[in-house]
Amino acid sequence: MTFIVPDSRITCFEAKDEYTFLHTEDKAYIFPFTLKELEARVDPDVFARVHKSCIVNIESISSLHKWFGERLLVKIKEGKEAIVSHTYAAEFKKKIHLKG
DSSP states (O other): OOOOOOGGGEEEEEEETTEEEEEESSOEEEESSOHHHHHHHSOTTTEEEEETTEEEEGGGEEEEEEOSTTOEEEEETTSOEEEEOHHHHHHHHHHTTOOO
């Protein structure tokens, strides 16, 4: 079965074990692409890679918190949390216009 989920409904994509999940505020779906493939396909103005296992919809971020080192804790509207890893921190901060 194929269905369309608008970008505005997607809160994040998450790689867990051998699967990739598309999350909305109320449901998770197994998704047939790797995060690397998704990163090349999604709108970079809407989605940001925050970790090797997570891409978030910037509009779904409910809050940001300083974390250890240069990292950030991202809280997503659906209640999920993701750590912005050191690898992605500088690019993520630039994308959301966050200084330092």
